[in-house]
Amino acid sequence: MDEIGLYIHWPYCARICPYCDFNIYKNKAGMEADLVSSMLIDMEHWRVLSGPRNLVSIHFGGGTPSLLSPKSMHNLIERAKALWASIGDLEIGLEANPKDININTLTVWRSAGIERLSIGVQSFNDDALKFLGRDHDGQMAKRALEIATDIMPRVSADLIYGWTKGSPELLQKDLQLALASGVTHISTYQLTIEQNTAFGQAAKRGIHKAVDSDTSADLFEQTIATLSVNGFDQYEVSNFAKGKDASSRHNLLYWQGGDYAGLGPGAHGRLTINTAHGRLSTDGKRIATIAALKPQDYIARIGDCGHGISEKETLSPEDWAEEYVLMGMRINKGVSLSRYKQISGHALAPEKIKQYAAAGLLTKQGDRLSATPKGRLVLDTLCHELLI
Numbered sequence: 001m002d003e004i005g006l007y008i009h010w011p012y013c014a015r016i017c018p019y020c021d022f023n024i025y026k027n028k029a030g031m032e033a034d035l036v037s038s039m040l041i042d043m044e045h046w047r048v049l050s051g052p053r054n055l056v057s058i059h060f061g062g063g064t065p066s067l068l069s070p071k072s073m074h075n076l077i078e079r080a081k082a083l084w085a086s087i088g089d090l091e092i093g094l095e096a097n098p099k100d101i102n103i104n105t106l107t108v109w110r111s112a113g114i115e116r117l118s119i120g121v122q123s124f125n126d127d128a129l130k131f132l133g134r135d136h137d138g139q140m141a142k143r144a145l146e147i148a149t150d151i152m153p154r155v156s157a158d159l160i161y162g163w164t165k166g167s168p169e170l171l172q173k174d175l176q177l178a179l180a181s182g183v184t185h186i187s188t189y190q191l192t193i194e195q196n197t198a199f200g201q202a203a204k205r206g207i208h209k210a211v212d213s214d215t216s217a218d219l220f221e222q223t224i225a226t227l228s229v230n231g232f233d234q235y236e237v238s239n240f241a242k243g244k245d246a247s248s249r250h251n252l253l254y255w256q257g258g259d260y261a262g263l264g265p266g267a268h269g270r271l272t273i274n275t276a277h278g279r280l281s282t283d284g285k286r287i288a289t290i291a292a293l294k295p296q297d298y299i300a301r302i303g304d305c306g307h308g309i310s311e312k313e314t315l316s317p318e319d320w321a322e323e324y325v326l327m328g329m330r331i332n333k334g335v336s337l338s339r340y341k342q343i344s345g346h347a348l349a350p351e352k353i354k355q356y357a358a359a360g361l362l363t364k365q366g367d368r369l370s371a372t373p374k375g376r377l378v379l380d381t382l383c384h385e386l387l388i
């Protein structure tokens with residue numbers, strides 16, 4: 001049976017961070033029951049769309065899904081397991097704010113079925129956390145990691161680098177503290193300034209909150225070097241894992257061109273529908289979906305038509321193949337050239353592959369094409385060159 005992952009978007013946050021441009025809303029008391037009931041109906045619709053599948057992951061993202069009650073988490077998880085066949089090592093992950101983490105919440109999340117926690121540490125430095133508008137401090141982040149690594153089987157720490165008052169020394173301290181916590185997964189994100197955010201507005205007034213691209217590239221190289229020396233494998237551009245089972249199986253579905261149902265306001269989904277059996281069938285089509293953005297519109301849509309999808313498009317072979325490359329080249333396993341050909345109907349830029357392999361930016365091993373560490377530093381340009 002083909003695989004599927006389930007993404008559940010919880011759109012509420014206790015407060016809005018000045019750099020965030022996700023589909024998020026200030027937390028509102030009393031919204032949970034309606035939204036969760038709607039998600040359960042939407043999930044039934046996704047089961048009709050996908051047909052029988054092996055469920056490989058459930059991921060609670062957001063927003064701040066650690067604000068969702070454990071009872072609702074449990075109900076969503078149990079319904080998903082009832083609708084799709086779940087394999088033995090089903091990944092069930094939750095993104096959590098350090099402020100929401102204590103022994104009690106960890107215990108109830110664990111009983112609800114959560115087995116992987118992704119903690120939004122961002123930094124352990126109080127000045128950095130203030131600068132980033134976060135509502136936790138360094139001590140809270142340290143404590144959250146300490147107790148989470150005791151109770152949860154798998155824990156990841158998210159860090160942000162590239163803020164203007166940062167420095168290589170501060171970044172090194174953050175990396176060392178994350179390493180010392182015993183987590184087996186670290187995600188590092190470069191601070192990027194999006195227009196429709198408070199930091200974006202500040203940039204329009206000439207106040208810059210993020211470092212320039214050269215400084216950022218230096219910080220990124222420092223991150224890679226530090227984590228690699230400590231046994232972490234950079235299995236994706238921004239994601240590092242130590243040990244066999246530490247990678248995010250849910251995110252790997254995205255990067256490998258797998259299928260996922262997108263539940264909740266603004267959630268994206270992808271579904272490959274084959275008319276012949278098997279995922280590699282050439283006569284299949286790939287559908288991209290987006291759910292209604294605002295929570296009240298999402299709920300209303302489900303009330304009106306039994307599902308929350310507001311945009312649904314069959315990707316053209318070109319768009320599908322492009323997405324396959326853009327996502328797949330982010331991971332160290334890269335892409336399958338035969339799969340690319342199957343989707344697009346033509347080979348992927350053979351001459352350019354030779355040229356960039358000679359320049360040390362790409363590696364081709366059998367059917368697989370991947371970016372070298374040097375190639376990863378210019379990945380966007382490299383992919384663009386391969387695809388034009």
Ligand code: SF4
Binds near residue numbers: 013021062064
């Ligand atoms: S907590 Fe996360 S999702 Fe919410 S506003 Fe901050 S960065 Fe965005």
